[in-house]
Amino acid sequence: MPLLEVDRVAHAYGKHAVVSELSFSLTRGEIGCLLGASGCGKTTALRLIAGFEQPSAGEVRIDGTMVGSPGAMVPPERRSIGMVFQEYALFPHLSAADNIGFGLHKKSAVATRQARIDELLALVGLAGQGGKFPHELSGGQQQRVALARALAPGPRLLLLDEPFSNLDVELRERLALEVRDIIKATGTTAILVTHD
Numbered sequence: 001m002p003l004l005e006v007d008r009v010a011h012a013y014g015k016h017a018v019v020s021e022l023s024f025s026l027t028r029g030e031i032g033c034l035l036g037a038s039g040c041g042k043t044t045a046l047r048l049i050a051g052f053e054q055p056s057a058g059e060v061r062i063d064g065t066m067v068g069s070p071g072a073m074v075p076p077e078r079r080s081i082g083m084v085f086q087e088y089a090l091f092p093h094l095s096a097a098d099n100i101g102f103g104l105h106k107k108s109a110v111a112t113r114q115a116r117i118d119e120l121l122a123l124v125g126l127a128g129q130g131g132k133f134p135h136e137l138s139g140g141q142q143q144r145v146a147l148a149r150a151l152a153p154g155p156r157l158l159l160l161d162e163p164f165s166n167l168d169v170e171l172r173e174r175l176a177l178e179v180r181d182i183i184k185a186t187g188t189t190a191i192l193v194t195h196d
Contacts, residue, residue, distance in 0.1 A: 001063075001064055002025035002026060002027050002061075003026055003027060003028045003030075003062065003063060003156060003157065003189045004025060004026045004049070004060075004061070004062055004157055004189060004191075005025045005059075005060070005061040005062075005064075006022055006023055006024050006025070006045070006048075006049065006058070006060055007023055007058050007059045007060075007061070008021050008022070008023050008057060008058035008059075009021075009022045009023070009045070009048055009055045009057065009058035009059070009060060009068075010022070010055060010056050010057035010058055011041075011044055011048055011053055011054075011055055011056050012056055018041040018044045019041040019044050019045055019048065021058075022041075022045055022058070023058075026189050026191065027189070028187070028189055029184075029187045029188070029189060030189055031180065031183060031184075031189075031190045031191075031192065032190070032191045032192070033191070033192045033193075033194065034046075034191060034192070034193045034194075035194055035195070036195065037195055038195055042161075042193040042194075042195075043161055043162075043193060045193070046083075046159045046161050046191065046193055048060060048068060049068075049081070049157070049159060049191070050076050050079065050081050050083055050159055051067065051068060051073060051074060051075060051076035051079050051081075052076060054068060054070065054073050055068050055069060055070055056070055057070060062079060062080070062081075062156060062157065063156065067079055079157075080153075080155050080156040080157070081155050081156070081157045081158070081159060082103075082149075082150030082151055082152075082153070082155035082157070082158045082159070082188075083150055083158075083159045083160075083161070084143075084146050084147055084150045084158070084159070084160045084161065084163045085146070085161055085163075086161050086162040086163065086165055086166065087166070088134075088142050088143060088145070088146040088163075088166075089146065090134040090142055090145060090146060090149075091134075092133065092134050092135065093133075094133070095130060095131050095132060095133055096121070096126060096129060096130050096131070096132050096133070096134070096137065096141075096145045097117050097121065097130030097131065099134070099145050099146075099149050100117050100120050100121065100130075100145060100148045100149045100152050101113055101116075101117050101152065102149060102152075103149050103150070103152040103153045104116060104117075104152050104153060116152060117130065117152070118130070120148040120151060120152055121148065123148065123151075123182055123185065123186070124144035124145070124147055124148045124182060125144060125178070126141060126144055126145065126148075129141070139166060139167050139171065140167060140171050140174075140175050143163060143164070143167070143175060143179075144175075144178075146163070147160075147163075147179060147182065151182075151186060151188065155188065156188075156189065157188070157189050157190070157191070158183065158188045158189070158190040158191075159190070159191050159193075160179075160190060160191065160192045160193065161193050162193055162194055162195070163179070163192070164176055164194070164196070165194075165195075165196070172196070
């Protein structure tokens with residue numbers, strides 16, 4: 001059974017149809033890509049999957065459970081989805097480690113929480129740099145922290161919204177390969193949205 005099923009999903013802002021009859025599915029561990037020009041509805045499709053928007057038609061199912069349709073919505077926080085935004089959305093007043101730990105359950109044992117943070121810092125190639133703040137990190141390093149934060153709670157599905165658009169071409173290409181390897185290493189199902 002597919003992990004994610006998007007079945008004839010549609011959405012409009014007022015009278016302007018943005019997504020129409022969108023259908024696809026992803027199995028566990030698969031990485032999908034929504035490719036298209038700016039303004040074609042890619043980010044809206046991610047927002048429908050994440051639960052930030054409600055479909056006007058069709059259904060979104062995760063693990064066989066309907067999570068979004070015109071008549072019912074499962075809230076975003078109950079979908080087990082991680083999201084990496086275009087601007088990374090890191091908290092400037094928190095260190096890299098604290099940004100990663102933000103998504104972890106607050107009641108986790110301190111040692112368990114720290115072990116998970118350290119594991120993710122190593123996974124994204126930032127071992128020993130958890131004490132740095134976002135302004136002390138390069139764009140590529142900030143991207144890695146955002147990815148680690150999204151992966152921290154062990155989501156079933158990871159959504160990446162134009163995660164490399166703020167980077168120069170050489171870094172974008174290198175980081176895209178690194179992120180793919182990280183996602184594959186964790187076995188996470190993911191969707192990448194890009195115009196490139």
